[in-house]
Amino acid sequence: MASFDDALARAAELDAADPLREFPRRFLRHDDPDIVAYLDGNSLGRPTRASAERLATFISDEWAGRLIRGWDEAWFDLPLALGDRLGSVVLGAAPGQTVIGDSTTVLLYKLARAAVAMRPDRTEIVLDRDNFPTDRYLIESLAGDLGLTLRWIDAAFDGGVTAADLTAVVSDRTALVVLSHVAYRSGYLLDAPALTEITHEAGALLLLDLCHSAGSVEIELDSWSVDFAVGCTYKYLNGGPGSPAFAYVAARHLDDFVQPIWGWMGRAAPFEMQQGYVPAQGIRRVLSGTPAIIGMLPIQDTLDMIDSAGMPALRAKSVALTEFALSLVDDWLAGVGVQVSSPRDPACRGGHITIDHPAFREATDRLWVRGVIPDFRRPDGIRIGLSPLSTTFGEVVDGVAAIRDDLAAS
Known part of the structure; x- marks a missing residue:
């Protein structure tokens, strides 16, 4: 068993050799x-130093200095401009298909409702029981409102939805398949190209939740032929608490895309204030009300960093962090009954791992007091989320050692 000092020395070597070693210093x-x-x-990602400066400057210069003129000068187009940048840097999406606005829940509803309307003769929606609660609750509500049938997938506890799982439930009755690219609990990274192909072979549409993958794994929505995607910006994209989500609608669907929450910002010529709703051309039609401009500002600074580093480098760092964390868990925690509930194969794992032990509910509270901050996921899991831009290998050693010491003392 490696000693704490040996592990710390190894972490120091990894941090010194890390191509992204300068980025953690950019966070407050x-x-x-x-x-x-x-x-x-x-x-929840850490705030960046650049974002603190950007927010202060925005309040003093743009908001205070430009006032309502800011809408004509920049703010009106920011949801689309920032969406295009996110699409280019993170999502593998050509311009005109990604927009920022609303919460993940609201955008998920818009996309799902519009998607099933595109398959009016079909009666089923496919999703899995381990999907994030919002996804499950919202799709259950939607199905109830529209009289649709849900087809549930029961995925492995330490895994996620496989090609075989999906093949077993899709049919010519399937209108929509709703899946998370990275499972929120286990960290399972599904094979998006394969599952998209299976969905399309059945004549259905695919909606991907990218909340736990955007900014941690490489994504190629266009080349994978994904139909729709949604995701939040406050995790690996460091947008801050409640920062607005993003929606992707493949260009081939935009002309037929009719979202259910009609608002003035999604209308053609919104400032004309005309009677009757006519959807805007292109991705703007996803919008409804006035977008949260201040909430969009920090995302720009993270996109600058990701663009500089490149998603392949971020993915390589993410894999290295989770591999290192797993090695420490195996060395220090397996002997005291801790089980790994995440895929061992890094090709099937996103940017976090989950470990389980019956004492972890109480342990999490004690760890937070000590300044070691994972999160708890029922029934018995500590989830270790390692952001490739801000997390160091030394932090991983300190964190896993603290979990070991807490179990030993309890």
């Missing part, structure tokens, strides 16, 4: 002594 309070290890970057 990364050197805060009260935060020993932040292991929850897949729930």
Whole structure:
């Protein structure tokens, strides 16, 4: 068994050799002594120094200085301009298909409702029981409203939806398949190209939830032929608490896309204030009300970093972090009854891992007090989320060691 000092020495070597080693310093309070290890970057990313400056400048210069003129000068087009940049840097999406606005829940509803309307003769929606609660609740509500039937997939607890799982449930009755690209609990990374192909062979449409993958794994929505996607921006994209989500609608669907929440910002010529709703051309038709401009500002700084580093480098760092964390878990925690509930194969794993032990509910509270911050996922899981831009290998050692010490003391 490796000693703490040996593990720390190995972490120091990995941090020194890390091509992304300069990026953690770009986040606020990364050197805060009260935060020993932040292991929850897949729930809420750290704020960047650049974003703190951008927000202050925006308030003093753009908001205070330009006032309502800001809408004509920049803000009106920001949801589309920022969507295009996100599509280019992170999503593998050509311009005109991605927009920022609303919460993940609202955008998920818009996309799902519009998608099933495109398959009016079909009666079923496919999803899995381990999908994020919002996805399950919303699709259950939608199915109830429209009289559609849900076809549930029961995926492996430490895995996720496979090609075989999906093949077994799709049919000529399937209108829509709703899946998370990375499973929120296990971290399972599904084979998006294969599942898209299976969905399309059945004549159905695919809606991917990218909340736990955008910014941690490489995504190619266009080349995979995904139909629709949605995701949040406050995890690996560091947008801040409640920052607006994003929606992707493949260009081939835009002319037929009719979203259910009609608002003035999604109308053609919105400032004409005309009677009757006529959807805007292109991706703007996804919008409804006035977008949250301030909430979009920090995303720009993370996209600058991702663009500079490149998604392949971020993915390589993410894999290295989770591999290192798993090696420490195997060395220090397996002997005290901790089980790994995430895929061992890095090709099937996103940016976080989950470990299980009956004592972890109480342990999580104690760890937070000590400045070690993972999160807890029922029934017995600690989820270790490692953001490739902000997390160091030294933090991983400190975090897993603290979990080991807490179990030993309890």
